Amino acid sequence: MLSIGTIVMGAANVRRAVDFWCRALDYVPRGGLVEDDWTVLVPADGSGPGLALGLSETPVQEHPRVHLDLYAGDAADQAAEVRRLIALGAERVDWDRYPDDPDFIVLADTEGNRFCVIDTSR
Numbered sequence: 001m002l003s004i005g006t007i008v009m010g011a012a013n014v015r016r017a018v019d020f021w022c023r024a025l026d027y028v029p030r031g032g033l034v035e036d037d038w039t040v041l042v043p044a045d046g047s048g049p050g051l052a053l054g055l056s057e058t059p060v061q062e063h064p065r066v067h068l069d070l071y072a073g074d075a076a077d078q079a080a081e082v083r084r085l086i087a088l089g090a091e092r093v094d095w096d097r098y099p100d101d102p103d104f105i106v107l108a109d110t111e112g113n114r115f116c117v118i119d120t121s122r
Contacts, residue, residue: 078105
């Protein structure tokens with residue numbers, strides 16, 4: 001049976017992306033190795049999929065076909081996590097596809113990659 005082992009994202013500056021995602025998710029570089037063109041991050045506690053960051057010169061997609069959903073516990077937790085991620089360097093995205101009363105907030109990482117913070121209590 002297959003399982004997701006690593007999610008791969010592009011970055012114009014891999015080291016900057018590594019710094020953001022390590023602090024955002026409590027991940028660490030696999031084997032302690034950080035390269036300028038490719039780095040794999042793994043959960044510090046050892047459970048969960050890896051996140052690989054590869055050097056990319058392609059532009060960020062305004063409406064990406066694939067993105068990360070990060071789960072928060074409830075609306076208060078979601079708001080606190082959004083504030084924390086913005087303090088780490090994320091930015092709010094002026095998302096034109098929000099439904100009425102969304103349970104998610106769209107952010108972009110330091111490389112412009114879109115991701116969502118989800119209120120899972122709804």
